[in-house]
Amino acid sequence: MYCHIIRAWIDIVGxxxxxxxxxxxYGVDISSIREAQVRIDPYIHKTPVFTSGSxxxxxxxxxxxKCECFQKGGAFKFRGACNAIFSLxxxxxxxxxxxxxxxNHAAALALAADLRDIPAYVVIPNNAPxxxxxxxxxxxxxxxxxxxxxxxxxxxxxxxMQETGAFLIHPYNDVRIIxxxxxxxxxxxxxxxxxxxxxxxxxxxxLISGVALAAKSINPSIQILAAExxxxxxxxxxxxxxxxxKLPETNTIADGLRASLGSLTWPVVRDLVDAVITVDDQxxxxxxxxxxxxxxxxxxxxxxxxxxxxxxxxxxxxxxWKDSNRIGIVLSGGNLDLGALWDSIRGP
Amino acid sequence: MYCHIIRAWIDIVGxxxxxxxxxxxYGVDISSIREAQVRIDPYIHKTPVFTSGSxxxxxxxxxxxKCECFQKGGAFKFRGACNAIFSLxxxxxxxxxxxxxxxNHAAALALAADLRDIPAYVVIPNNAPxxxxxxxxxxxxxxxxxxxxxxxxxxxxxxxMQETGAFLIHPYNDVRIIxxxxxxxxxxxxxxxxxxxxxxxxxxxxLISGVALAAKSINPSIQILAAExxxxxxxxxxxxxxxxxKLPETNTIADGLRASLGSLTWPVVRDLVDAVITVDDQxxxxxxxxxxxxxxxxxxxxxxxxxxxxxxxxxxxxxxWKDSNRIGIVLSGGNLDLGALWDSIRGP
Numbered sequence: 001m002y003c004h005i006i007r008a009w010i011d012i013v014g015x016x017x018x019x020x021x022x023x024x025x026y027g028v029d030i031s032s033i034r035e036a037q038v039r040i041d042p043y044i045h046k047t048p049v050f051t052s053g054s055x056x057x058x059x060x061x062x063x064x065x066k067c068e069c070f071q072k073g074g075a076f077k078f079r080g081a082c083n084a085i086f087s088l089x090x091x092x093x094x095x096x097x098x099x100x101x102x103x104n105h106a107a108a109l110a111l112a113a114d115l116r117d118i119p120a121y122v123v124i125p126n127n128a129p130x131x132x133x134x135x136x137x138x139x140x141x142x143x144x145x146x147x148x149x150x151x152x153x154x155x156x157x158x159x160x161m162q163e164t165g166a167f168l169i170h171p172y173n174d175v176r177i178i179x180x181x182x183x184x185x186x187x188x189x190x191x192x193x194x195x196x197x198x199x200x201x202x203x204x205x206x207l208i209s210g211v212a213l214a215a216k217s218i219n220p221s222i223q224i225l226a227a228e229x230x231x232x233x234x235x236x237x238x239x240x241x242x243x244x245x246k247l248p249e250t251n252t253i254a255d256g257l258r259a260s261l262g263s264l265t266w267p268v269v270r271d272l273v274d275a276v277i278t279v280d281d282q283x284x285x286x287x288x289x290x291x292x293x294x295x296x297x298x299x300x301x302x303x304x305x306x307x308x309x310x311x312x313x314x315x316x317x318x319x320x321w322k323d324s325n326r327i328g329i330v331l332s333g334g335n336l337d338l339g340a341l342w343d344s345i346r347g348p
Numbered sequence: 349m350y351c352h353i354i355r356a357w358i359d360i361v362g363x364x365x366x367x368x369x370x371x372x373x374y375g376v377d378i379s380s381i382r383e384a385q386v387r388i389d390p391y392i393h394k395t396p397v398f399t400s401g402s403x404x405x406x407x408x409x410x411x412x413x414k415c416e417c418f419q420k421g422g423a424f425k426f427r428g429a430c431n432a433i434f435s436l437x438x439x440x441x442x443x444x445x446x447x448x449x450x451x452n453h454a455a456a457l458a459l460a461a462d463l464r465d466i467p468a469y470v471v472i473p474n475n476a477p478x479x480x481x482x483x484x485x486x487x488x489x490x491x492x493x494x495x496x497x498x499x500x501x502x503x504x505x506x507x508x509m510q511e512t513g514a515f516l517i518h519p520y521n522d523v524r525i526i527x528x529x530x531x532x533x534x535x536x537x538x539x540x541x542x543x544x545x546x547x548x549x550x551x552x553x554x555l556i557s558g559v560a561l562a563a564k565s566i567n568p569s570i571q572i573l574a575a576e577x578x579x580x581x582x583x584x585x586x587x588x589x590x591x592x593x594k595l596p597e598t599n600t601i602a603d604g605l606r607a608s609l610g611s612l613t614w615p616v617v618r619d620l621v622d623a624v625i626t627v628d629d630q631x632x633x634x635x636x637x638x639x640x641x642x643x644x645x646x647x648x649x650x651x652x653x654x655x656x657x658x659x660x661x662x663x664x665x666x667x668x669w670k671d672s673n674r675i676g677i678v679l680s681g682g683n684l685d686l687g688a689l690w691d692s693i694r695g696p
Contacts, residue, residue: 048396050418053420054486069644070398070643070644072401074644138402253693285690285693288693289686289690292646292686292689293646293686295418296417296418296422296645296646296647296682297644297645297646298640298641298644298645298646299644301693334644338637338640338641338689339692340688340689340691340692341640341686341688341689341692342633342637343688344687344688344689345601345633345636345649
């Protein structure tokens with residue numbers, strides 16, 4: 001398919017040389033990420049870093065898996081949500097927060113709001129899968145159903161904001177969210193010495209922006225690679241085009257990676273992400289299996305894509321990455337419907 | 349069923365008061381476990397301890413999950429196997445090792461033998477599930493098929509020993525195995541302060557014997573509770589009878605917990621295990637689900653039984669354990685056939 005061509009485009013377009021990372025330029029700098037780290041420290045799990053001899057052998061590298069599946073709420077999203085909610089002043093916070101994301105961000109926001117004892121309103125399309133609804137309910141989020149169209153979600157969200165005064169917290173195009181996600185890189189670089197490359201799933205870009213801003217501030221030579229599904233390759237296309245490209249539709253098993261870049265995340269991806277590696281769904285499923293069978297970690301397909309990238313021919317055969325030897329891989333989340341597994345596990 | 353009655357029997361029989369733990373008495377003492385810790389330290393993963401607010405709320409306790417699913421080979425068995433293999437002198441080791449266990453012990457033994465670069469012969473019944481065979485092959489174990497009868501397994505094993513001079517390493521009735529498994533308790537008590545109770549799956553008793561010997565040597569007031577399936581409740585019956593009881597057949601989803609106690613493990617279970625909590629298969633499956641959905645840990649049903657025990661009415665309603673507040677739970681392993689899950693995860 002076109003996956004492998006993308007890389008050639010990127011080679012032609014070339015990478016921006018690393019430039020100074022300032023708050024003026026990106027809205028976030030290392031100090032905002034360090035502040036986030038202090039702010040969320042009492043609430044988050046410091047997630048472990050896993051290694052596996054088998055996966056090192058397979059990838060011919062030393063891999064360090066930053067296991068955000070074990071984060072509260074089951075995904076890295078809790079870091080950003082927590083930073084955003086605990087950044088609000090009391091008057092703002094008392095009115096609650098609202099989002100119309102129905103995935104991991106919604107559950108994370110509900111959980112963080114519950115910790116601050118403020119309401120979280122979550123606008124969810126009335127055809128959303130039950131497991132996502134249950135994740136929000138589990139953390140005391142208040143669900144408001146909309147029609148399954150973007151317009152309905154937005155008008156419903158606007159109505160909630162007007163009625164309650166709740167503060168809208170975007171899942172990724174928000175400096176507090178980006179700063180919160182960046183704490184992953186601070187932790188990883190404390191936990192493992194001499195990381196030379198970090199591979200991060202890319203969707204709306206909040207996670208990779210935070211990681212890139214933190215890591216490149218600490219060590220500009222660290223390579224930041226985005227991992228993206230072929231069927232939702234807007235970041236690869238955007239990098240190649242030099243501007244945000246939005247896809248009319250996406251087609252991938254990695255359902256958490258279908259968002260488009262935002263106005264805050266695009267400049268970071270443009271300047272600080274060294275390349276985008278696209279992988280197909282079969283590679284994603286194989287990587288997911290390896291996470292379960294070798295690492296024994298419950299990960300959703302979107303969360304395993306970094307492993308898929310490092311095992312891909314695109315990565316393995318490209319001389320650009322022959323010196324990438326100590327690679328951090330963010331396993332970003334572990335929320336998925338495991339019903340088929342339970343159906344298969346029955347007593348005698 | 350009869351599960352809840354067992355507890356009453358135990359109350360009547362009563363617990364042995366904690367007695368002096370010596371090598372003369374049990375074949376293993378704290379010094380052999382500390383020696384094992386030093387011996388296996390270069391090879392094993394020091395597994396993390398996980399906590400979960402949700403599971404603390406459900407159990408009304410503070411739970412500390414010692415995640416041996418993340419051990420090399422996917423189960424605690426690697427500790428004992430590693431200690432046994434690296435305890436052999438060179439002449440013994442050169443001839444290799446043999447076992448006729450086909451489960452986690454076989455894979456662990458193959459992996460440890462591979463590290464010492466000696467052969468591991470594994471006698472497996474010709475009807476064993478493919479995933480178990482693959483686990484042994486993955487670690488370069490040499491498979492010898494027997495008929496699926498105990499007699500055939502034993503005669504085949506005897507033949508291998510005669511032909512090769514290989515050293516037989518029993519999966520649990522072996523002081524080196526017990527000492528290796530005991531290192532779990534040393535680690536747990538270093539990682540978490542003021543543990544007052546440890547819940548451990550029981551099968552042949554190697555794991556719980558090691559844990560009990562280590563923990564009670566360090567702090568005799570720590571309660572050691574065994575978790576056992578109703579359908580393989582020989583340990584509960586043995587404790588009640590005051591002698592080893594073997595079941596004519598077992599019937600449980602927890603396929604790793606069907607062995608009977610051995611001559612070395614029974615005295616430890618008799619004297620140092622404070623009680624056996626039996627749970628039914630439904631409780632085991634529910635606990636397994638919680639491990640995946642809340643902890644995001646891949647665990648086999650046998651490995652999740654400790655969580656089932658602490659959530660059971662048997663535990664929750666018994667005043668004997670009202671002061672058990674900081675509870676270590678050994679999640680013993682994560683090797684299972686996940687085929688149904690992969691069948692359900694498909695690209696669009």
